Amino acid sequence: MSLTLQNVSKRFGGVVASDSVNITVPKGKITGLIGPNGAGKTTIVNMITGMLAVSDGQISVGGRDITHASADEICRARLARTFQNIRILPDNSVLENILIGFHRHEKCSTLAAILGLPSARRESEKIGKMAEELLQRFGMSALADFPAGGLSYGHQRKLEMMRALASEPEFMLLDEPIAGMNDVESDSLAELFQELASTGMGILLIEHNIRFVSKLCEYIYVLDGGRLIAEGAPTVVLRDPEVMAAYIGGEHA
């Protein structure tokens, strides 16, 4: 069971942002997607999550076609993502930001919600507890009531992750999750990712940090100018001359 992109292309008028991309993200493994800036990595994620229309090709999850699925159908297909430019809700507290991630699980009737009936309140309590568990896991329990807009960068990234995890996805698309973090923080996230993968989650990791990617990923894809120029095990791919040429100017640290 995996997330598969088959010959996926994206054209904006005359510009080809993605060119016949083939990617497979298997469950239980961490797959990397790297490439220089502007290569089209976020475009791929946007197409998978339904924010951009696919010009050509097919995207499927476990055999089910999600090429033209709407954003909430994608959510129901158990895909979650984080955003490259952090998109937390600044007006709400950290806890509230996570709570919204549980939206998919909230099933109480609209009337119950409006009137504050016990069924709605019990559900809110339940997800409140689940949110607190996440907070503990990420070591941010003390920040539960903190307004999200005032968090440090690293914490905002973790908040995004907690929110994505709240929907209990089977596949996570992480768009530069450790940008701006120090080594301690990124190491603890690396552990988390490995833990998630071991529980059966399929992870697509977009990152610039080559060391991070090669440590975590069994298989990586390299994108340049919208095209896949290499794929395979990190040790092999990173020695590929074409890949090195794409990263002209040396490694990104």
Added chain:
Amino acid sequence: MTNILLGYQPLFDLFLLHLGMAYSQWLVLRAGVFSLATAGLAAVGAYTGGILVVSLGFPAPVALLLAGLAGGIVALGLSIPLARLRGVYQAIATVAFIQIVLSLNIYASGLTGGPQGLNGIPKTVGTVTLLIAGILTVYLMYTITNSRLGRAFDAIRQNEAVAASLGVSIVRHQTLAFIISGALAGVYGALEAFHSYALAPSQFGFTFLISILAYVVLGGRNTIIGPIVGTAILLLLPEIARPLAEARMLVYGLLLILVINYLPHGIADTLIERARARRLSARLAKSDSVATTATRN
């Protein structure tokens, strides 16, 4: 002493009535719907209630419910076009709606009494009813905003893309917010009708629209206390200073400019935010858990 208090009763009644309308406006803004339709929806409710009682002899409580229903249904109808619009376009469309209601109101003078309005509405609503309505309203606003609906509204308001990626249906939630807001406006419109003996179309025009917006903007758009503070301040100001009463629109205008530019979150919201930030920083400084640098954006 009781004389002074009783003297303030009409003002208190007015406060309760306008508070309800303010919440109607507040709710849609919380869901990210840029609607200004409350004035028009209140007119629909007021005239529905008034006509049902005066011309058709309905008992007031039934008319009240039907007025709320009318407001909700009209809102439902409006929400269909509104769902396809965003931002300023929603605002323009709802202003057009108010204007249409005003014109139709004046035109259908056989039904509504035209520019002279509807007269002879028996006064069946007093301070006690309004107080009960007010408490119920605040309770409902509280339960809604603390439920999955309120969370969805918050997400939609701040970032639609994020909301959608979490499975939140934007259309359904904004429509729901609009309908509730419409029903609320309808009910309070009828309450106003049953409280004031008479209705006139000019009551639900631009002065009204601006007043309601001012209540919400001045007090705060994101906390429940916001509308209470905003309505209270704006209704009390003319009482405290007579000259302010004569220049009411001027004062509202100046306040709008000042608040939007210097205190954009509104008085109540800003105070609450600052208090919360102080409390949290103090708490964090004491505990030695995660080292954070709190940056105020």
Added chain:
Amino acid sequence: MLLQQLLNGLVVGGVYALFAVGFNLIFGIQRFLNLAHGAVFMTGAFVAYYTVEAGGPLILGFLAAIIISGLLSVLIEIVCFRRLRKSGDAEFGAILSSMGASLVIMTVWQWISKTQVVRFPFDTVPVVIFRFWGLRVSLLQVIMMVAAVVIVMIMAWFLYRTSFGRQVRAVTDNEKAATLVGVNPNRTYSLTYFISGALAGAAGVLVGLAFNNINYMMGEPYLLFGFAIIILGGLGSIPGALLASLIFGMGQTLAIAYLPSGLTTAFIFSAMFLILLVKPTGLMGREEAGILRGRR
């Protein structure tokens, strides 16, 4: 008869054009809905009136109206909009802020005019009627048409043919990039607001002359009609606003002539609603009125 109405409508449309183009200039640049535009329009009418009442010639009143309205508009930009440019909630804030300005300006004129309706003295514009092809055109209508056309042409020349005009368009497209090439955005905005206000003021004088009903509330219906026009023409598009104004002017005149009175406004706004639904970008707009996120 129909042709006569169309002609009348065209003249009215020309004046609407002055109003709508000024409105659209601001929206095109900043996506701000300047609700004080109606108040500036009214200011133009009052300034011209008081100048003439004090004994000045009409042409002086006209010039004074244009200049003062322009300056007022710049003041509005500085007080109401400048701080908002950087804020995230700018569009909402702009609407409320300009609403506030409108209230202030209206109240001031209410006091000055003592809530009376004022009218230009009877022969401020001599009553001369030209007849041709079975149609009647008054001198006033000719003046309105000529003034509208001349002013619009001057503005078009300014925006599209001078270097300052290019700066305006540069800032419209991308404020940061324009700064990098040495354009001063504040000055550019101020100038744009001046033009916008001057246009509104000119429209105010012409309307004041045409309908002779100058009062502190006169801007309101025009603001509403202005909405309808710019939606029809397309928010942000100047040529669209021009075209839509003429269509609107004719449509409104016909509606008044042939529809039961009292329904005209309802009709106009229902039509606008329909346009918002069917083609929110209007005739020539380049904006997306609808869902921001969504498949592209």
